[in-house]
Amino acid sequence: MTTIRPATPADVPTILRFIRDLALYEREPDSAIATEADLLRDGFCLAPDGITPLSSPRRFDCLIAEHKDDVAEGSATPVGFALYFASYSTWLGHHGLYLEDLYVSPEHRGSGLGRALLARVAAIALEQGCGRLEWSILDWNQPSIDFYHxxxxxxxxxxxxxRITGNALTTLAASTTT
Incomplete structure (x- = not known):
């Protein structure tokens, strides 16, 4: 049995593991530099202790997919996640959602879990009155491209x-004139 639920601060280590697993799958393991403190701050408005509230705005939402082999016994095991945040379309004059990450553990791929996570994010988009749901895909990831089609x-x-990051971002920001 599989369930999809909103992530909680207790899920942060699992979310970070999924992020790193996805970075490895996408051939960029060294690019995933996020920390548990980053996820607590930006997803749950909490300090690194996971308890102290922060006044910073929530930057993302996340869903966790869990699988339980035996409905009567044992606890559910996290097997996937979807992390998304608000976007805005000037052309539509309305907000949307941007799906940053969708990940399903290799042993659960092909089970319909990726579709279920994406369908839940789509339902959230409609519940929130969003005009669109968008995401990016690597051009070499044909199985995912086929799935999305x-x-x-x-x-x-x-x-x-x-994209602009690191020194190029710093240099560009420093070139502003006021």
Missing amino acids: RIGAVMKSEWLGM
């Missing part, structure tokens, strides 16, 4: 993702 997602072929 099967559920009706459309690839934006004319739009290319851009």
